[in-house]
Amino acid sequence: MKIGKNNFKTVLFFTAPALIIYTLIVFIPIIWSSVYSLFDWNGIGSMKFVGFNNFVRLFTRDREFLPALGHTVIYTVAQIVLQVFVGLLLAFLLSSIPKLRSFFQTLYYVPVVISSVAICQIFEKLMSLQPLGLINSILGAINPAWYDIKWLTDVNLCLGSAAFVEGYKYMAMYMVIFYAALLSVPDDLTEAAKIDGANGFRIAWNVKIPYIRHVIVANCVLVLNGSLRAYDIPYLLTGGGPGNCAQLLSPYMYKQAFSSMKYGYGSAVAVMIVLISLVFATVFRRIFERED
Amino acid sequence: MQQSSRLKKRRISTFLLYCLAILVLLIMVYPFFYTAMSAFKTPEEFVSKPQYALPAGFYLGNIKYVLLESDNPRYFLNSLIILVCVLIPVLLFGSMAAFAICKLKFKGQRLMLSYFLMGLMIPLQVCLIPLYLTFGKLHLTDNMLGVILPQIAFDFPYTIYLFTNFFKFLPNEVLESCVLDGCSPFKMYSVVVVPMAKNVFLTLATMNGIFCWNEFVFAYTFTSSKKLQTVTLGLRDFVGMYGATDWGRTFTTITLTILPTFILYFFLSKYMLAGMTEGAVKG
Structure with a gap:
């Protein structure tokens, strides 16, 4: 049911402000980005139409794009593990303690509300070597060889360090969602399983996880989308890392567009990010929702 | 036994x-x-003592420097102005649009909702290049408006989503009786709907407020002069200048920038957590 007759002007009054701002700033630029991606353009001179050449170049002649894509995939898998898997474990932990749940939940959530810039600065200090940061001084006390683990400048470690910090920041966000979902599991389901003699682990695995399955899939898609476009943490923490060992797609797009002034080429990378996100999310949903 | x-x-x-x-x-x-x-450690303490040691006393030199001699107070003011200018339009226009989508009768309501929700899937990086070029022509780069407008626009999808989730369940009987009393849609929105949705407003104000305070990409891309920097940019620059040498001042700056989010969060965490679960479990 809707209220009375509404003339066009009333509807316009309510919807126009949001509609106009949103269209101008979100919708139209997407179209422009797709258009730019077909041109060779530095922003000042004339635009030269090159068709799909930018995309062909990305996959055939660009030495940084494919490694960046590879790093992004690794980064995304790490985020699924940290945010979805660990997040789910934390939600189980919360729901299995009898008291103080909201106390723990509120404090676990703290990293989510802190800015990425602050988190990165803090971790830069924690992982520092000169002067010795907290993490290495603790590790070094256990084994002196660990005093000089170069978390942020070692070619093999910097991508992992950035992935860890990103996971650390957002983990609790998914924990909160899983926790709410776990609370929605009806008591009679778990009671029935208990009467059948199932232990806590079996109840979690055979009753609760299947029940909240759609939340798990939805969260995976959210994490997938979030990490395929991850920008601030990898950029701020590693700046691409030595020899671009931690370069991801979004910072790479940024670099092409705003440092090298290749707006057309940068737009092609941006369009690829959207396409990859859509493909991954669709494939993921297909695989996991088909069985329902 | x-x-x-x-x-x-x-x-x-x-x-x-x-x-x-x-x-x-x-x-x-x-x-x-x-x-x-x-933040309370003296410069010598960072060198002579292990990192996990507690500060020997309440050394206030760092705080004094950051508050009185650095540019941080200006960054705070900038961030505060941006916060207010983002929150008011997002909440006002967002709730108005959601109200129309849920409770007014017009063609294309569902389409309009999907159009807004599509924004949830769009990575903002796609819009960055065209926005940068357009803003450049309109003299919106290096202008606070250039940081405010994109944040408003990108906050709409989530804001409208949560508002519609709430308005859907507003009993129509209440609204109908308002109509019978001769209430116009404008009056209904402002006198009946907004007071009923107080908690949703609080939830969205907390979430969007924290996102806005922490915002980095738009401010980083669209501003260049120092006098327009927000706390996040200021923090990054400050650490870039002193980070390697002066840990005390760095930690003090970090502490001061996260303090407002901390305070806001601890008073309103209930609303923030409610918004998270509301949005995702159903979505």
Whole structure:
């Protein structure tokens, strides 16, 4: 049911402000980005139409794009593990303690509300070597060889360090969602399983996880989308890392567009990010929702 | 006998779970505790003592410097102005659009909702290049408006989504009786709907407020002069200048920039957490 007759002007009054701002700033630029991606353009001179050449170049002649894509995939898998898997474990932990749940939940959530810039600065200090940061001084006390683990400048470690910090920041966000979902599991389901003699682990695995399955899939898609476009943490923490060992797609797009002034080429990378996100999310949903 | 041993086993496992919960708590909170306590350390303490040592006393030199001699107060003011200019339009226009989508009658309502929700799937990086070029022509780069407008636009999808989720369940009888009393849609929105949706407004104000305070990409891309920098940009520059040498001042700056979010969060965490679960479990 809707209220009375509404003339066009009333509807316009309510919807126009949001509609106009949103269209101008979100919708139209997407179209422009797709258009730019077909041109060779530095922003000042004339635009030269090159068709799909930018995309062909990305996959055939660009030495940084494919490694960046590879790093992004690794980064995304790490985020699924940290945010979805660990997040789910934390939600189980919360729901299995009898008291103080909201106390723990509120404090676990703290990293989510802190800015990425602050988190990165803090971790830069924690992982520092000169002067010795907290993490290495603790590790070094256990084994002196660990005093000089170069978390942020070692070619093999910097991508992992950035992935860890990103996971650390957002983990609790998914924990909160899983926790709410776990609370929605009806008591009679778990009671029935208990009467059948199932232990806590079996109840979690055979009753609760299947029940909240759609939340798990939805969260995976959210994490997938979030990490395929991850920008601030990898950029701020590693700046691409030595020899671009931690370069991801979004910072790479940024670099092409705003440092090298290749707006057309940068737009092609941006369009690829959207396409990859859509493909991954669709494939993921297909695989996991088909069985329902 | 068996009963008591089972009870004992249960107690032990509960105890272990609490130990685990406290361990996780340490991991999640200790870095921020460490940051805050390091703000009170003297420069010598960073060199002579291990990192985890507590400060010897309440050394206030760092705080004095950051508050009185650095540019940080200006960054705070900038961020505050941006916060207000983002929150008011987002909440006002967002709730108005959601109200129309849920409760007014017009063609294309569903389409309009999907159009807004599409924004949830769009990575903002796609819009960055065209926005940068357009803003350049309109003289909106290096202008606060250039940081404010994109944040408003990108906050709409989520804001409208949560508002529609709430307005859907507003009883139509209440609104109908308003109509019978001769109430116009404008009056209905402002006198009936907004007061009923107070909690949703609080939730969205908390979430969008924290996102806005922490915003980095738009401010970084669209502003260049120092006098327009926000706290996040200021923090990054400050650390770039002093980070390697002066840890005390760095930690003080970090502490001061995260303090407002901390305070806001601890008073309104209930609303923030409600918004998170509301948005995702149903979505």
